[in-house]
């Protein structure tokens with residue numbers, strides 16, 4: 231049974247960066263109610279009313295996975311480990327974005343699936359790329375003329391697809407006998423521990439736990455046999471899933487992850503009701519920190535035009551009266567306006583100048599990388615603000 235536990239209010243699509251702030255453009259903006267629910271039967275945490283993916287994954291998709299050194303390195307590392315451990319002949323990626331993962335493989339071995347046409351265009355010259363949504367029809371089409379996949383990899387994508395049954399059925403059809411599906415997505419336990427409610431936005435239809443994934447894949451003749459905690463995106467889990475009859479045995483590491491999730495009571499509604507209370511408090515604290523700084527005439531900007539920060543700004547009603555602008559390295563976000571609150575986005579070269587006193591960490595998941603990069607800002611007294619795990623000014 232689905233129980234709603236968190237209401238993050240009216241939200242725009244997190245990817246809908248506006249090309250201009252003219253009245254005409256603002257009037258056309260699409261909003262929906264962001265409500266999050268917990269399923270007491272299969273332990274899935276999901277958005278109560280997902281948006282139709284056709285409105286989200288268009289030819290104007292903004293996010294480029296290659297924009298951070300952390301992610302480039304993380305994908306190179308997992309690709310090398312996969313090569314060593316599984317020696318795959320065919321590797322397929324679902325949601326290949328700008329090719330940051332597949333570029334680590336020999337092009338003859340790679341199949342890429344990417345429904346956003348602007349992203350698919352980036353990889354199609356070198357890699358066999360299917361510019362389609364992942365489903366059974368596509369799986370049958372691809373594997374009619376190809377050997378089945380030894381590895382199917384998908385990072386930050388499966389949690390974006392509303393129909394999990396169709397998704398995993400299509401994967402089951404596509405894997406070789408001992409083929410392995412490897413998926414990475416933000417961890418629900420990390421979200422609860424970090425109070426990182428900004429992981430909820432239209433694209434994150436689900437925030438997975440191992441206990442939920444294990445139940446869901448079993449409905450498609452698949453089995454979760456291993457998992458590992460990884461640091462990316464503020465705490466994620468990499469899941470290893472195979473066909474029911476494949477040779478892999480369940481690992482101790484997976485048992486430990488299950489144990490940790492049960493100890494944190496991720497299978498109980500009360501956990502989520504308590505989380506919801508903390509989110510409300512976090513909102514109050516963040517607004518009061520920012521307003522207090524504004525009273526002192528401080529200039530505050532935001533660092534990283536993340537999808538996550540779209541949830542924060544729209545839930546906390548943080549607009550351009552509080553945040554002057556947002557900086558982002560992604561060229562196609564620069565010159566645009568954030569969804570819902572319409573804060574201008576500019577390049578860090580222009581934006582990280584001497585007039586800035588405080589920068590809210592929209593990309594808090596890259597805190598280490600950013601603090602290393604922004605030594606000059608910190609040296610001259612600039613400070614970062616975060617809401618993770620509690621709303622505060624970062625002193626050290």
Ligand code: JHZ
Pocket residue numbers: 293297298299386433434463533534535536537538539557558559560563578593595596599600603
């Ligand atoms: P980042 C996106 O979410 C959307 P977002 C998507 N739904 C998802 O699941 C995750 O990614 C994986 C910029 N930046 O990765 C680059 C700087 O400007 O946290 C990015 O625009 N300077 C697919 O948007 C943004 O911040 C820097 O030094 O929440 C980071 O976005 C660094 C390191 C990043 O994902």
